[in-house]
Amino acid sequence: DAKTTQPPSMDCAEGRAANLPCNHSTISGNEYVYWYRQIHSQGPQYIIHGLKNNETNEMASLIITEDRKSSTLILPHATLRDTAVYYCIVRVATGNQGGKLIFGQGTELSVKP
């Protein structure tokens, strides 16, 4: 079973920031928070991951609370092409024990004009 809880759906206006929350209250000390997305029928796409510090890359920002029990993925200027299902996943980063990704139901983000 997935170790994360996400809202099933969200809407966002084009050009505005999309803030996608994720709860992971049982996260372990050596587990990272990963975000992936799946645009309709395509293969999932890696977005970003972090351990405890906030992270930013060219796609998004990841804000992790100090107690690490929740996080927020931020798409700063959402476009129509960001419409997708977003998955928040917790797992260890490397090593054989961290192999598989366990996908929950994710959040279906709809970016509207």
Next chain:
Amino acid sequence: NAGVMQNPRHLVRRRGQEARLRCSPMKGHSHVYWYRQLPEEGLKFMVYLQKENIIDESGMPKERFSAEFPKEGPSILRIQQVVRGDSAAYFCASSPGLAGRGEQFFGPGTRLTVL
């Protein structure tokens, strides 16, 4: 830098036939994962392989399904005697293993339809 390649992209089989799905990982990646997405359902892990070794097959159905990742060539997911319930999208992902940061890179998937 080519990404993960899967072929065929679409595969149609009749009940009882065999399906072979191929996955070529990204250059330099030695770890391969297979996931299945049934219609209107989420992605489910099937198997994790390194070159010539199966590391975790906890998500593989007990019968008819097998996977390999030989020393040379692509990884193969093989489904024998397919049934209609095998109709799904099968995604392969690769990672550089211990040299990486844990992210997996996915291919475009193979859509299997069983008639």
